[in-house]
Amino acid sequence: GSDASKWYVRRVVYNHQVFQSLDEFKSAWENGSIKKGKKINLDDDKWATRQRQGEQRPLDDRAAPETITLDGSRIRADREEGYVEWMDWSFYTGFNRDTGLTLWDIRFKGEKIIYEISIQEALAQYGGNDPIQSTTAYLDRHYGIGEETRQVLMGYDCPHGALTFNTSYYSDSTYSVNTDAVCIFEQDLGFPTSRHADTTNGWYGSTKGTALHVRSMATVYNYDYMFSYIFYLEGTVEILMGASGYLQATYWDETQDNYGTRIHDTTMGSVHTHVVNYKVDLDVGGTANSVQTIDLVQEDANLPWFDEDDPPTKQLRLQKSWVENETSFSVQGNNNGQRVLLIGNKEKKNAWGQERMYRIMPGYHTIHNAVKGSVRALNNARWGEDDVFIVKHKDTEPKSIDQEDLVVYLNLGMHHVPRAEDTPNTLFTDSRSSFFISPFNYFDEEPSRDIRNAVLLVQDPNTQKYEVAESGSGDEDKTCIPREDVTPAYIGQIGIDLSGSV
Numbered sequence: 001g002s003d004a005s006k007w008y009v010r011r012v013v014y015n016h017q018v019f020q021s022l023d024e025f026k027s028a029w030e031n032g033s034i035k036k037g038k039k040i041n042l043d044d045d046k047w048a049t050r051q052r053q054g055e056q057r058p059l060d061d062r063a064a065p066e067t068i069t070l071d072g073s074r075i076r077a078d079r080e081e082g083y084v085e086w087m088d089w090s091f092y093t094g095f096n097r098d099t100g101l102t103l104w105d106i107r108f109k110g111e112k113i114i115y116e117i118s119i120q121e122a123l124a125q126y127g128g129n130d131p132i133q134s135t136t137a138y139l140d141r142h143y144g145i146g147e148e149t150r151q152v153l154m155g156y157d158c159p160h161g162a163l164t165f166n167t168s169y170y171s172d173s174t175y176s177v178n179t180d181a182v183c184i185f186e187q188d189l190g191f192p193t194s195r196h197a198d199t200t201n202g203w204y205g206s207t208k209g210t211a212l213h214v215r216s217m218a219t220v221y222n223y224d225y226m227f228s229y230i231f232y233l234e235g236t237v238e239i240l241m242g243a244s245g246y247l248q249a250t251y252w253d254e255t256q257d258n259y260g261t262r263i264h265d266t267t268m269g270s271v272h273t274h275v276v277n278y279k280v281d282l283d284v285g286g287t288a289n290s291v292q293t294i295d296l297v298q299e300d301a302n303l304p305w306f307d308e309d310d311p312p313t314k315q316l317r318l319q320k321s322w323v324e325n326e327t328s329f330s331v332q333g334n335n336n337g338q339r340v341l342l343i344g345n346k347e348k349k350n351a352w353g354q355e356r357m358y359r360i361m362p363g364y365h366t367i368h369n370a371v372k373g374s375v376r377a378l379n380n381a382r383w384g385e386d387d388v389f390i391v392k393h394k395d396t397e398p399k400s401i402d403q404e405d406l407v408v409y410l411n412l413g414m415h416h417v418p419r420a421e422d423t424p425n426t427l428f429t430d431s432r433s434s435f436f437i438s439p440f441n442y443f444d445e446e447p448s449r450d451i452r453n454a455v456l457l458v459q460d461p462n463t464q465k466y467e468v469a470e471s472g473s474g475d476e477d478k479t480c481i482p483r484e485d486v487t488p489a490y491i492g493q494i495g496i497d498l499s500g501s502v
Contacts, residue, residue, distance in 0.1 A: 094118075102119075128270050167181040205454065222247070245426060
C-alpha cells in the first residue's frame with residue numbers, strides 16, 4: 001500500500017542472481033562472488049539521441065512536397081465552441097486531462113451517426129526475465145494523456161496551414177492551456193475516392209480523394225502517441241492511433257533473446273503490447289440499435305441446372321444473424337476476415353428494403369492484449385482482452401442489445417517486438433492501428449456522387465477522342481499563392497495557478 005512504514009525488502013535481484021537480503025547482496029559484492037555484467041559505457045549516448053547522423057541523401061537538400069490549398073480552406077470552424085464542419089460532416093470537439101481529445105455529436109449530411117468518440121484507457125503490457133520488465137503494465141490514463149498532449153509542430157506533425165485549436169484542462173488548482181495542441185486539416189489521399197474507365201461505352205470518370213484529419217499528439221513519458229480521427233467523403237470515419245518515441249529499455253545479455261531484441265552494446269528493447277481502448281457511442285438511425293453479423297461461409301451446392309453426375313460446386317454463401325446479448329468479438333481471429341460486423345436500427349430501411357447500418361471494420365493491424373489474467377493489472381485491463389465489446393449504454397438488466405442504446409468499445413494497438421530500427425525512436429510507418437466505421441446500406445447509393453471535385457470524360461463517337469463532359473472544381477483556374485512564414489516553433493504549456501495567485 002501507500003504506508004511507507006510497512007515497506008520492506010523481500011529480495012535483491014542483480015544480473016539474474018537472487019539474494020535473500022541486502023546484507024547477502026552486500027557480502028557477495030564485497031567478497032567478489034557476485035557475477036557482474038559488462039559495464040555500460042555512459043559516454044556513448046549519441047546513438048540514442050535525435051541528432052542528425054549519416055550522409056545526406058541525394059536531393060534531400062530540396063524541400064519535401066507540401067499539402068497546399070489552392071482555392072481557400074473548405075473547413076468551417078468555431079474555436080470558441082469547438083465546432084467543425086467539412087463536406088457535409090459536422091462535430092464538436094472536447095478535451096480532458098485523463099484521456100485528451102474527444103469528439104461529440106458527429107453528423108453526416110445532417111443525420112447523427114455517432115454521439116461520442118473518446119479514448120478510455122491506454123495499456124502497455126511488458127514481458128521480461130527481470131523484476132521490472134516482467135511486472136510492468138502501464139495504464140496511461142493515470143499519467144494523463146490530455147495533460148501530456150502538447151503543441152504540434154507545423155509542417156512535421158501536421159501540414160502547414162492546418163487549423164489549430166488550443167486545449168485546456170483543470171488539475172490540482174491549476175488551469176492549463178496547451179496552445180495549438182489539435183490540428184485539423186484536409187489532405188489529398190493520393191488515390192481517388194472512386195473511378196472507372198469504361199472503354200466499351202466510351203467514358204472515363206474519377207472522384208478526387210480527400211479526407212479531413214483531426215489530430216493530437218501526446219508524449220506519455222517515453223512514448224509519443226498520435227491520435228487521429230479521419231473523415232472521408234462517402235461517410236466513413238477512421239479511428240487511428242500510432243506510437244513513436246523511445247523504447248522501454250533494459251540491460252542486455254545473452255539470456256534475453258526470448259524477451260526482446262538487442263539494440264545496442266548493452267541495451268535491449270523489451271517485448272510489449274500497446275492497447276488503446278476507444279468508446280464509440282453510435283446512434284445509427286436513432287438510439288435504438290441492434291447488432292448483426294454476416295459471415296462468409298463455404299457451401300457445397302447442387303444447383304437445379306446441374307446434370308445428375310455433376311459434382312457440387314463450392315461457393316460462398318452469406319450467413320446472417322442478429323446478436324441478442326452483450327458480447328465481444330475478435331474481428332481478426334482466424335476467420336480470414338470473413339465476418340462483417342454491423343450496427344444500426346433494424347426498423348429503418350433504405351429504398352431497397354435493407355436495414356440502414358454502419359460497419360465496424362478493422363484497418364491497420366487491429367489487436368488485443370496477448371496477456372490475460374495479469375497479476376499486475378488484475379481487473380483493470382479486462383477491456384483489453386478482445387477486439388470489440390458491444391454493451392448497452394446503461395449498465396442495467398436485462399443485457400439484451402436488441403434495439404437498445406448501444407456503445408461499442410474498440411481496441412487499437414500493436415504487439416511490439418523491438419528491432420534495431422526502433423533506435424532512437426519507434427517508427428510511425430508500421431506502428432499504426434485503426435478501425436473504420438463505414439456506411440453499409442445506410443444510403444440508397446454511393447453518397448459521394450454529389451462531389452464537384454470529380455471529372456467525367458466522354459468519347460466523341462466521330463473523332464474517338466475523349467472530351468471533358470464534367471470538370472472538377474477549380475480545374476481551370478488553380479493558382480499557387482505564397483504563404484506566410486512557416487518556421488516551426490514551440491510555445492509550450494501555459495499554466496494558470498487558481499489557488500490564489502496567477
